[in-house]
Amino acid sequence: MLLTQDDWYETSRDLDWTFSYVDRAAAFPTEWTGAEGIPEDAWEAWEEPFRVSYRDYVRVQREKESGVKAVSNALQRAGSYDQLPASHVAASQMHMGLITMVEYMAVTMQSRFCRFAPSPKWRNLGVFGLLDETRHTQLSLRFSHALLKHDTRFDWAQKAYHTNQWAVVAAKNLFDDIMLNADCVEACLASNLTLEHGFSNIQFVALASDAMAAGDVNWSNLLSSIQTDEARHAQQGFPTLEVVMAHDPGRAQRIVDVAFWRASRIFQTLTGPAMDYYTPLDKRKMSYKEFMLEWIVDQHERVLEDYGLKRPWYWDDFLYSLDNGQHAMQLGLWFYRPTLFWNTSAGVSRDERAWLNDKYPQWEENWGVLWDEVIRNINAGHIDRTLPETLPALCSVTQLPLGTAMSRDRLAPVSLVRDGRVHHFDSEISKWCFEQEPERYAGHRTVVDRFIGGEIQPMDLPGALAWMGLTPDVMGDDTDGYRWAREYATESKATESKA
Amino acid sequence: MALFPIVGRLVGDFIPHLVAVDTDDTMDTVARKVAVHSVGRRVAAPPGVPSYDVYLGDRRLDPSVKLGELSLLPLQWLDVRIRD
Ligand SMILES: [Fe+2]
Numbered sequence: 001m002l003l004t005q006d007d008w009y010e011t012s013r014d015l016d017w018t019f020s021y022v023d024r025a026a027a028f029p030t031e032w033t034g035a036e037g038i039p040e041d042a043w044e045a046w047e048e049p050f051r052v053s054y055r056d057y058v059r060v061q062r063e064k065e066s067g068v069k070a071v072s073n074a075l076q077r078a079g080s081y082d083q084l085p086a087s088h089v090a091a092s093q094m095h096m097g098l099i100t101m102v103e104y105m106a107v108t109m110q111s112r113f114c115r116f117a118p119s120p121k122w123r124n125l126g127v128f129g130l131l132d133e134t135r136h137t138q139l140s141l142r143f144s145h146a147l148l149k150h151d152t153r154f155d156w157a158q159k160a161y162h163t164n165q166w167a168v169v170a171a172k173n174l175f176d177d178i179m180l181n182a183d184c185v186e187a188c189l190a191s192n193l194t195l196e197h198g199f200s201n202i203q204f205v206a207l208a209s210d211a212m213a214a215g216d217v218n219w220s221n222l223l224s225s226i227q228t229d230e231a232r233h234a235q236q237g238f239p240t241l242e243v244v245m246a247h248d249p250g251r252a253q254r255i256v257d258v259a260f261w262r263a264s265r266i267f268q269t270l271t272g273p274a275m276d277y278y279t280p281l282d283k284r285k286m287s288y289k290e291f292m293l294e295w296i297v298d299q300h301e302r303v304l305e306d307y308g309l310k311r312p313w314y315w316d317d318f319l320y321s322l323d324n325g326q327h328a329m330q331l332g333l334w335f336y337r338p339t340l341f342w343n344t345s346a347g348v349s350r351d352e353r354a355w356l357n358d359k360y361p362q363w364e365e366n367w368g369v370l371w372d373e374v375i376r377n378i379n380a381g382h383i384d385r386t387l388p389e390t391l392p393a394l395c396s397v398t399q400l401p402l403g404t405a406m407s408r409d410r411l412a413p414v415s416l417v418r419d420g421r422v423h424h425f426d427s428e429i430s431k432w433c434f435e436q437e438p439e440r441y442a443g444h445r446t447v448v449d450r451f452i453g454g455e456i457q458p459m460d461l462p463g464a465l466a467w468m469g470l471t472p473d474v475m476g477d478d479t480d481g482y483r484w485a486r487e488y489a490t491e492s493k494a495t496e497s498k499a
Numbered sequence: 500m501a502l503f504p505i506v507g508r509l510v511g512d513f514i515p516h517l518v519a520v521d522t523d524d525t526m527d528t529v530a531r532k533v534a535v536h537s538v539g540r541r542v543a544a545p546p547g548v549p550s551y552d553v554y555l556g557d558r559r560l561d562p563s564v565k566l567g568e569l570s571l572l573p574l575q576w577l578d579v580r581i582r583d
């Protein structure tokens with residue numbers, strides 16, 4: 001008689017044993033487990049949030065794989081790529097460049113759980129997590145490789161993390177920190193619980209739905225398939241949070257609060273502009289802010305409440321940022337377009353502007369006036385004045401430009417001096433993150449630090465572009481060739497003749 | 500005389516920039532070097548020839564004072580305001 005899963009499951013994953021010739025502390029150093037201050041037997045309470053056998057896992061994953069592959073083969077034959085809107089394609093190139101290698105970093109993180117997680121059940125689940133992330137890496141590389149013949153920008157799926165492109169440096173800084181540098185407990189709370197359970201919805205659900213609407217069935221399908229894995233392995237965060245809450249709630253609160261802010265800044269950079277500016281207007285379902293409120297904020301608040309955590313102290317500032325940060329980022333991305341490896345859609349034609357004003361009542365006052373000057377320059381033929389001549393100042397924690405977290409009204413210096421070096425921050429929140437563990441962040445050098453340190457030669461914008469690995473075939477430009485600005489030309493001439 | 504990096508923000512613009520100035524630059528020169536990255540790019544130029552004030556925190560700096568006399572750390576944030 002064959003045993004059912006329930007008969008053997010408990011025994012099969014209870015692989016802990018009592019060490020006889022080595023100290024437990026040597027086999028599981030707390031620097032790796034992150035279990036400092038948590039009694040060993042506390043981990044017995046760690047219960048799997050889902051049960052899966054290897055046989056079942058492989059069967060289900062195999063089905064998913066063949067589903068994705070069938071769709072992508074059919075679409076490649078149909079040549080559907082050529083019909084996609086340019087701004088939408090830009091969003092997929094940005095995603096592939098900035099996310100593919102993060103999937104691979106997640107393989108390493110899950111492997112660390114397999115070896116060093118403080119609970120044998122968790123170590124067991126880590127195996128499925130690492131297989132998931134291997135699949136995500138391979139899927140993304142396969143997708144990008146197939147599109148290389150259309151555009152060399154898809155090469156950045158593999159190349160990006162081997163360059164110094166500034167957005168990559170910022171993303172790498174976060175993921176190095178919470179996936180590769182963190183111990184198991186912290187990696188789990190920051191990456192599984194906060195990032196995957198919370199934020200990956202916005203990249204893999206919202207963007208998948210926008211991609212489907214834009215006609216990119218291939219990419220949409222890939223994102224949705226990845227999300228089915230994310231939704232499962234993200235749950236490793238819950239039992240971990242439960243154990244840490246029982247023994248060191250202050251640490252749990254700090255890890256989650258830092259991770260939530262840092263993740264929200266990266267998604268504001270990536271997904272914010274993609275949703276509010278790149279997705280074709282008639283295909284937009286929700287604004288970035290609406291999606292964040294409904295899918296991320298509500299869910300995060302529920303998790304906080306269920307596990308006895310407090311709302312982060314910076315909640316009001318975070319909500320203010322949801323009204324502004326992605327707009328700052330978009331204006332910055334567009335203005336600094338030669339520093340990107342994807343083309344950028346301005347997304348501020350009259351109709352799009354009406355949508356922005358409807359979704360964000362402060363948009364005109366905070367951002368529209370700045371775009372107006374850009375539009376005047378385009379229509380007067382001064383493209384040179386719509387391009388940068390120096391670098392923006394950068395945040396010592398997020399590595400993102402100062403001024404891109406809030407609005408220009410609230411822009412004020414937030415800085416501190418440590419060992420004779422001035423550190424600037426994009427917000428009081430980022431400064432607070434730094435102050436939690438100054439030695440963790442102080443040694444990181446932003447692109448600006450490297451520039452003034454003489455690493456970038458010649459010390460000008462072309463020198464910086466070469467240093468970032470940006471070649472003319474990938475360097476970003478306006479997706480629409482500035483045609484979107486023409487409809488403003490009449491009004492713009494009128495203003496100029498008055499002046 | 501030495502090249503000196505500051506963080507310069509033209510008040511009204513949305514980001515401050517890394518600006519290379521010289522320790523011999525007066526505040527008038529510093530102001531122009533900061534403003535060039537914002538005025539006429541994202542912030543509309545005022546009519547006529549614009550003049551500027553430089554602020555260190557809340558303190559308005561004398562237009563003729565030289566940057567080197569302020570003994571600042573590299574990457575000090577200076578605000579530049581269009582004078583009206
Ligand atoms: Fe993944």
Ligand SMILES: [Fe+2]
Binds near residue numbers: 133196230233
């Ligand atoms: Fe994941």
